Amino acid sequence: MELIIDVRNHFYGTLLALSGIQLTVSSGGVVAIIGPSGCGKSTLLGIVGGLLKPTDGLVSSRGTVPDGCLNPLTYVFQDFSLLPWMTVSQNISFVLDHHSLSTVEQQRRVADVIKQMDLSDFAHAFPRQLSGGMRQRVGIARALVVRPAVLLMDEPFSALDAQTRDLMIQDFLDLWVRERITTLYVTHNIDEAVRLADQVVVLSRRPGRIKAVVPIEIPQQRRQEIEFAPNLSRLRDELWSLIRDEAITANREFAHD
Amino acid sequence: MIDAPYVAPVSSLAGSSPIPFRGAGFLPADSPKPMLSWIATMLVLCIWQIASLLGWVSPTFLPGPIAILSALGDLAISGKLWTDVSASLVRILVGWSLGTLAGLIIGISLALFAVARSIGVPLISALFPVPKIALLPLFIIWLGIGEGSKIFTLALAAFFPTAISTYTSIDSVPRNTIRMAQSFGVPIKSIIARVLIPGALPGIFSGMRISTALTLIVLVAAEMIGANEGIGAFVILSGTLMRSDQLLAGVVVLSILGLLIGTGISALDRAFLKWR
Ligand SMILES: Nc1ncnc2c1ncn2[C@@H]1O[C@H](COP(=O)(O)OP(=O)(O)OP(=O)(O)O)[C@@H](O)[C@H]1O
Numbered sequence: 001m002e003l004i005i006d007v008r009n010h011f012y013g014t015l016l017a018l019s020g021i022q023l024t025v026s027s028g029g030v031v032a033i034i035g036p037s038g039c040g041k042s043t044l045l046g047i048v049g050g051l052l053k054p055t056d057g058l059v060s061s062r063g064t065v066p067d068g069c070l071n072p073l074t075y076v077f078q079d080f081s082l083l084p085w086m087t088v089s090q091n092i093s094f095v096l097d098h099h100s101l102s103t104v105e106q107q108r109r110v111a112d113v114i115k116q117m118d119l120s121d122f123a124h125a126f127p128r129q130l131s132g133g134m135r136q137r138v139g140i141a142r143a144l145v146v147r148p149a150v151l152l153m154d155e156p157f158s159a160l161d162a163q164t165r166d167l168m169i170q171d172f173l174d175l176w177v178r179e180r181i182t183t184l185y186v187t188h189n190i191d192e193a194v195r196l197a198d199q200v201v202v203l204s205r206r207p208g209r210i211k212a213v214v215p216i217e218i219p220q221q222r223r224q225e226i227e228f229a230p231n232l233s234r235l236r237d238e239l240w241s242l243i244r245d246e247a248i249t250a251n252r253e254f255a256h257d
Numbered sequence: 258m259i260d261a262p263y264v265a266p267v268s269s270l271a272g273s274s275p276i277p278f279r280g281a282g283f284l285p286a287d288s289p290k291p292m293l294s295w296i297a298t299m300l301v302l303c304i305w306q307i308a309s310l311l312g313w314v315s316p317t318f319l320p321g322p323i324a325i326l327s328a329l330g331d332l333a334i335s336g337k338l339w340t341d342v343s344a345s346l347v348r349i350l351v352g353w354s355l356g357t358l359a360g361l362i363i364g365i366s367l368a369l370f371a372v373a374r375s376i377g378v379p380l381i382s383a384l385f386p387v388p389k390i391a392l393l394p395l396f397i398i399w400l401g402i403g404e405g406s407k408i409f410t411l412a413l414a415a416f417f418p419t420a421i422s423t424y425t426s427i428d429s430v431p432r433n434t435i436r437m438a439q440s441f442g443v444p445i446k447s448i449i450a451r452v453l454i455p456g457a458l459p460g461i462f463s464g465m466r467i468s469t470a471l472t473l474i475v476l477v478a479a480e481m482i483g484a485n486e487g488i489g490a491f492v493i494l495s496g497t498l499m500r501s502d503q504l505l506a507g508v509v510v511l512s513i514l515g516l517l518i519g520t521g522i523s524a525l526d527r528a529f530l531k532w533r
């Protein structure tokens with residue numbers, strides 16, 4: 001599914017958070033959004049996912065959804081947002097219960113994603129018994145169980161330690177290569193953006209505007225290969241210099257607030 | 258080839274001094290000692306009993322444990338104990354249940370509806386500190402001296418802590434979990450039943466601990482003011498007859514009742530909150 005985003009303005013009260021965001025996320029693509037803290041990345045994702053009404057703007061979609069899709073635009077949250085009183089499998093079936101699936105179909109779907117995310121041994125564990133990485137795997141399993149057309153991920157791995165994050169990124173790439181789910185991905189981490197995205201959108205400091213759109217043409221599966229290392233390193237530098245000025249100015253503004 | 262395990266070289270301790278142990282926090286260092294608690298309790302009871310046997314304190318002033326126990330036995334045999342206990346139990350069960358039910362309903366409405374909140378919260382905050390027992394005479398005028406006025410007072414005592422704890426704990430369920438449910442299109446009824454209420458349950462249970470303790474106090478006070486049956490009535494009657502042994506037997510029954518209620522809530526806690 002393709003997303004056409006046109007957010008002219010978004011205000012919180014009198015505070016202008018976003019301005020002039022025009023962006024198309026093509027079907028099966030991964031678009032990463034980076035920008036300094038407080039520039040409106042989460043706000044943008046909230047608007048796209050229908051959790052926030054833009055003050056002035058419109059988000060539309062075009063194209064087909066996968067077979068059995070129950071929730072076209074689906075979130076993966078930074079804080080995982082699991083319900084601590086439900087087991088892993090209950091947390092996952094929680095988002096299916098209000099759909100009229102047969103019990104067999106529902107159980108099959110839950111079992112499938114649990115297996116896919118390597119959680120079989122923990123299906124009946126409570127979230128407090130899981131490590132951070134496992135918790136986010138539950139978050140991703142819960143998102144996949146509804147067969148989404150678009151994944152909206154708000155810093156999905158930023159609460160994890162560096163090694164776990166690395167493994168999760170690889171897992172996510174494998175998944176994405178298999179299923180080609182359109183993904184809009186918010187991150188602070190340039191490395192993460194450069195490994196996952198085929199387009200990196202750089203936002204300016206508040207009010208967030210699009211400062212640059214940087215395409216990455218190397219296929220995701222081959223980015224670890226040595227021959228592309230110089231290219232990717234140049235991209236990283238370019239992105240870094242794009243957000244550095246913004247970040248420095250944003251920090252200064254914070255200090256004066 | 259097999260790697261030999263790494264062995265750290267041991268350096269000489271000459272000229273070094275060991276780092277002293279400075280404590281591990283005020284946690285009990287080793288396992289609790291149930292025997293010790295029993296022995297201490299028995300010791301206190303024995304000293305008390307000996308003191309009353311030797312006539313150090315007069316039995317009217319403070320009867321010994323055996324005297325209290327035998328008074329309790331007499332009451333159980335004569336059947337007086339059961340009439341009083343069951344009268345009190347019915348009052349507290351009916352009153353507390355009604356008050357708790359109303360408190361839950363009002364508490365949930367306060368948390369969910371802005372209108373209910375703007376009307377209800379100031380009203381409830383203003384009425385919560387009023388000692389409910391002070392209103393019993395008014396309720397007697399309204400409802401007569403019978404069970405109605407006592408049960409109403411008890412219900413009121415249970416209502417306020419429950420309503421307040423319910424709405425504050427629903428309020429403090431993380432907004433993010435609600436947004437999560439909304440982002441999956443979960444209908445509002447399921448969000449209330451499966452996100453808000455379970456998330457608020459620990460807070461609701463601590464509200465119940467407060468409300469049961471309060472209703473027990475109000476129960477005894479109400480029975481002392483005007484009742485023929487009930488543990489409170491029995492205690493006050495024993496007092497006027499100078500029967501300290503029976504009076505304290507009544508107090509023992511009350512503490513057992515309080516203990517049982519506390520254990521009951523702990524059991525509920527364990528059953529519903531095993532995810533914590
Ligand atoms: N509910 C709200 N009410 C008022 N202001 C808000 C609200 N949510 C966000 N803001 C403001 O809007 C701006 C953008 O916030 P947003 O959370 O979208 O930033 P972000 O780019 O996701 O930041 P971070 O990288 O720190 O997550 C910030 O200045 C923030 O203070």
Ligand SMILES: [Mg+2]
Nearest residue numbers: 041042043154
């Ligand atoms: Mg954010």
